[in-house]
Amino acid sequence: MVLPIKRIAALQGATSHELQGTLSAFARELQSQGFRVAGIIEESACGGAGDCKSLSVKDIASGETIPISQKLGAGSEACNLDPGGLAIACGLVEQAIDRGVDVVVLSKFGKLEASRSGLCDAFRAAILADIPVITAVSAPVSQDWDCFAGELSEYVEADIGALATWWRGQSSTAGMIAN
Numbered sequence: 001m002v003l004p005i006k007r008i009a010a011l012q013g014a015t016s017h018e019l020q021g022t023l024s025a026f027a028r029e030l031q032s033q034g035f036r037v038a039g040i041i042e043e044s045a046c047g048g049a050g051d052c053k054s055l056s057v058k059d060i061a062s063g064e065t066i067p068i069s070q071k072l073g074a075g076s077e078a079c080n081l082d083p084g085g086l087a088i089a090c091g092l093v094e095q096a097i098d099r100g101v102d103v104v105v106l107s108k109f110g111k112l113e114a115s116r117s118g119l120c121d122a123f124r125a126a127i128l129a130d131i132p133v134i135t136a137v138s139a140p141v142s143q144d145w146d147c148f149a150g151e152l153s154e155y156v157e158a159d160i161g162a163l164a165t166w167w168r169g170q171s172s173t174a175g176m177i178a179n
Contacts, residue, residue: 009153011135023105026164029164030167039061039096039105059092083118090118090121105133108136109144
């Protein structure tokens with residue numbers, strides 16, 4: 001019996017900042033190897049105690065920064081994530097997939113994706129095109145992730161070496177990446 005290749009690497013086990021750093025570093029490594037990389041990496045200007053009022057994502061292919069925070073007013077305790085900004089970022093990833101890429105890096109599968117919005121369409125586009133995906137999955141939405149990605153995904157340690165090992169397993173051409 002041949003087991004299917006797990007086309008999605010789901011990173012866990014580190015802080016959000018560390019996960020985004022690993023995703024960014026690995027995307028740059030793949031690009032330096034000549035692979036076409038699409039996707040987005042989260043960038044935030046967070047204060048102490050998890051106070052994040054200025055979130056954005058960077059489009060890997062173009063380098064464009066897309067704000068994904070909305071101003072809610074002084075004293076607001078609500079989530080300031082702007083679904084419109086995230087939809088723009090998602091659309092950029094889908095366009096890149098349509099043009100042809102070797103791998104898609106998506107900043108994370110979070111609360112919005114667990115409710116089937118956010119970056120879900122980018123995940124689906126990559127899956128339907130049979131393109132490997134690398135993402136981060138926070139522990140609170142792990143069960144939702146498992147329902148969403150099922151047997152297409154495997155959890156990978158959040159470091160470059162573990163990602164390189166996963167990447168080499170994706171195809172014979174993926175074996176070109178240095179460890």
